[in-house]
Amino acid sequence: MNFNELTSNSAILQAIEDKGYTEATDIQARVIPIIRDGKDLIGQSQTGTGKTAAFAIPTIEKIDPELKKPQVLILCPTRELAVQVAGEYQELAKHTPITALAVYGGDPIQKQIGLLKRGPQVVVGTPGRMMDHLRRKTIQFDYLHTIILDEADEMLNMGFREDIETILQDVSTKTQRLLFSATMPKAILDITHEYLIDPARVQIEPTSITTDTVKQQYVAVQKRYKQDVLYRLLDAKQPRRCLIFCNTKKMVDDIIVGLQDRGYIAERIHGDMKQEMRIATLRQFNRGSIQILVATDVAARGLDIEEVDLVINYDMPQSDEYYVHRIGRSGRAGRIGESITILTYKEHSKLKELERFIDKKVEQIQVPSLKRLNEIKVDNFIEDIVQKVEDEDYSEYQPVIDRLKDSGAPLELVVAALLKDSLQLHDQMAEQDLNDHTFGKPRGSFRDRKKTPGNRQRQADARKKGYDKRKRNTGGPKKKDFRDTPFWKKQAKKKSK
Structure with missing residues (x-):
């Protein structure tokens, strides 16, 4: 279903187009109309199905941008998810004055209080920090029209049930209540019976994941090297047919220019092209x-693409379902396919989420070195030459060979000169390691810092040497008393007389 059928809000549609989307996922198509109608909802779906946009789009539509008060509240189990959800709201509402704020533990609460005073219409937070703000009365729910429990089962597993119930009790009974959960344990059902009024139910079955015929891999790189890494992967793999996926039309255009400049026979398809052209x-x-x-x-959706040797995810897909659709273009009709995803440091958590979704580990590989690319070029060249020698007649070139012999030039050097022009090997002196070896590891943590003694330790060491700040003029050499100088001794004698 097209997003134009789900919303008529031009600002939201523009934001959706900016993200490169035109078609809704299953959960978006089913949930958006229900939320727009104002009904309470129980949504059961896995992560990676486009769930956030499913509740963000209709709730943004209901927000009064002139009213600088919280109108939508989303509770999430972790601060990472809270930041992610707030970011999604911010992107979908970027053509409006609407703002979203994430509040969570570990962030200075005074800073959050200051940001809340600015009047964000959407507040996303963890239950514990939300309770802190309720106790301080730094957040009010007077104008709240929607409350959303995202990943409710995870919040209960983390022991937030009491906080969740307290928050739900503090919210008006007229407030629309939406609950999303991957599973439906008894505790979740108890909450729905107690706090949701005649809720609609939407259950999205997990996508049938048939990726066993695809060799799934990823490379971890710094963002500024992504295009260079793409070229190296193509040079190393030399696929007969390759599909490269990007998240936006702009990125598709940028990539195609780079590929064509380097001599690749490449074309594009995206939403700005007419269907006939696609x-x-x-x-x-x-x-x-x-x-x-x-x-x-x-x-690419719905198009019949045949016999793809390699799928490269230049951008990490926005949903795990998209990932399955992408790599499923390879490995069809019983053939073993191959996929490589280019990841940056910040996408490590998305990789872990994806692996849970497909119930499979994605193998990390290294970016091919220039030395390895040269070896591949030479191997392919030799194989090609041997095949041509066996299959083709070169008698017409014999006079040229005879003249080269007569010139006295060593044939080995002649061959070397021809190879240099034909192979165009990479300069290995310009080798640069494009792998990000910090991927999945903490950056700038206290464990990485040089250990230095603390203040107490420094004071203890000073006392051992005879210095003690707690006792004035003790330890170490004593200061000379001014009365011991010859002048003052002489003055003292005069006074005694």
């Missing part, structure tokens, strides 16, 4: 006239 490009790709096709998820 189909014509696809025909060329399926015929083998185009080696590389760069696409967004939506543009």
Whole structure:
């Protein structure tokens, strides 16, 4: 279903287009109309199904941008998820004055109080920190029209039930209540019976994940090296047909320019292209006239793409379902396919979430070095030359060979000169390690800092040497008393007379 069928809000539609989406996921198509109608809702779905946008889009529509008060409240189990959800709201509402704020433990509460005074319309937070603000009366629910429990089962597993119930009791009975959970244990059902009024129920079955025929891998790199890494992967793998997925149309355009400048036979499909143009490009790709096709998820959806050797996720997909759809383009009809996802440091948590979704580990591989690329070039060149020597007639070139012999130039050097022009090997002196070896590891943590003695330890060491700040003029050499000087001794004698 197209997003135009789910919302008529032009600002939201523009934000959705900016993100490169036009088609809604299953949960978005089913949940958005229910929330818009104002009904309470129980949504059961796995992570990675587009759930956040499913509740964000209709709740943003209901917000009065002129009213600088919390109107939507979302409770999340972790601060990472709270930040992620607030970011999604901010992106979807970026063409409006609406603002979203994440509040969570570990962040200075005074800073959060100051930000709350500015009047964000959307507040996303962990139950514990939300209770802190309720006790301090730094947040009020007088204008709240929607409260959302995201990943409710996780919040209960973490012991937040009492906080959740306290918050729900503090909210008006007229407030719309939405609960999303991957599982439905008894404790969740108890909450729904107690606090939700005649809720609609939506259950999204987990996507049928058939990725066993695809070799799934990833490389961890710094963001500024992503395009260089893409070129190295293509040089190393040399696929007959390759699909590269990006999250936005702009990125598709940027990538295609770089590929064509480097001599790759590449084309694109995205939402700004007419359907006839997309189909014509696809025909060329399926015929083998185009080696590389760069696409967004939506543009590629529903198109019949055949025999893809390699799928490269230049951008981590926005949902885990998209990931399955992407790599499923490879490994069809019983063939073993291959996929490589290019990840940056901040996407480590998304990788772990994806692995839980597909119930499989994705293998980390290293970015090919220039030395390895040269070896691959040489191997392919030799294989190609041997094949040509066996299959083709070169008698017409014999006079040239005879003249080269007569010139006295050593044939080995002649061959070397021809190889230099043909192979164009990489300069290994320019080698640079493009792998991010900090991926999945904490950066700048206290464990990485040089250990130095604390203040107490420094004072203890000073006392051992005879210095003690607690006792004035003790320890170490004593200051000379001014009365011991010859002048003052002489003055003292005069006074005694």
